[in-house]
Amino acid sequence: MKKTHQFQVRVYYEDTDAGGIVYYANYLKFMERARTEWLRELGHEQDKMLEQSVAFVVKRVEMHNHAPARFNQLLSIESQIVELKGASLTFRQEIKDPQGHKLVTADVKIACVDPVVMKPRKLPATLLGDLSSGI
Amino acid sequence: MKKTHQFQVRVYYEDTDAGGIVYYANYLKFMERARTEWLRELGHEQDKMLEQSVAFVVKRVEMHNHAPARFNQLLSIESQIVELKGASLTFRQEIKDPQGHKLVTADVKIACVDPVVMKPRKLPATLLGDLSSGI
């Protein structure tokens, strides 16, 4: 399994603000799409996981905004897992513009929870296995 | 009870796009906030309604965009109910800029549903009563 995941996101009007650049909260959307697609490529569909009482919540975000993304750019997101525990994991994600300039870097810590009671729970063994072989 | 409801919304960066104006989908957010606050003023809190299996879904939107709203404007939203049936109601809503210019008008038809099975259901009698006295 590959150790990093690549994903691309197009910047639409919906993502920008009156400053002419991507609104800062929207980078968090882009990075979640990338994480979701990585899980999907590993065979883990989150709607199916929800039915098994497995959900994810973000516990911590540390985001550095180096330069702004702009309308209509095709952005690249590179993701890797930098910490993997029994009930949480941390992604390091980097967003680049079409010229390869680094725009945003972030560490995002995700906890696995039971969505009904919103309590922490262990990552499913199969997911843990698939992800740990990716570090 | 008053026949129309007034509400104000401030335009933040999050609401605008790179064209320097409010992104068109966001007017639908503003209008829903106004509808929600009207119900709240009548004593109907939607989280409580959800616990009683009463939810609302939008069935139809007809929106006319006359002129754009801009960053930092304080917008006024006037709402009235133009149709009230057993299991649905239609709001007519108008968004104006601080100078009173009409920016957006919309008719929004809402259906009452049971949120678990997503099937139509009658509006609760107390809500129907409160709303019908407002037409």
Added chain:
Amino acid sequence: MKKTHQFQVRVYYEDTDAGGIVYYANYLKFMERARTEWLRELGHEQDKMLEQSVAFVVKRVEMHNHAPARFNQLLSIESQIVELKGASLTFRQEIKDPQGHKLVTADVKIACVDPVVMKPRKLPATLLGDLSSGI
């Protein structure tokens, strides 16, 4: 040139609401993405158009919501142009779920404007030509 345009959109958490379904305003985002990609396939990049003082604003939306889209679904959007004038055009767009059920249909009227003064202007001749051959 094809007479209709096909596009796919994945439903992420960002698109859903506490009702467990796609938030109604977000269908307008999905439909705009589809329109943008159609123009791109025809060779018309909107950031380049902006530099030539060509922008688009939505003037009218008539949206019918037949059934809700849900988290993690891969939606299909079919778009066609049902009216094409000198300074405006109207798209008819239909969103379907993975089983082919019709979820949302909408007519969206777009006006071409000069983004600096926000005044109507004619569609560029090359775009008009490319689009009219698609009707």
Added chain:
Amino acid sequence: MKKTHQFQVRVYYEDTDAGGIVYYANYLKFMERARTEWLRELGHEQDKMLEQSVAFVVKRVEMHNHAPARFNQLLSIESQIVELKGASLTFRQEIKDPQGHKLVTADVKIACVDPVVMKPRKLPATLLGDLSSGI
């Protein structure tokens, strides 16, 4: 001048996701609204500042999510300034639920830029004065 700023935000459907809680990126919207209203109370309107080539961009976010906010809650946001430099400032912001439970804490570093060239610039002297008396 007060040393901290208090602001309230209502959670609407638009802010939630299918997990039944506020979507994590949306806390960044709430916190920006609070910062904007603080500046407004000090007499600094951002649309006027833009006309004088003064804009703000977020450079760094460190957000800790302790517990989720839920649909229809009225949240309280307390903001303070923990660092104030010539061309940047850092806010510490805390979001609490109606019972006073701490949901989200974040440090948000903002840089002052010239919006045309997107280059750093000094904070206007009057704003710097108003903010420094608030630390």
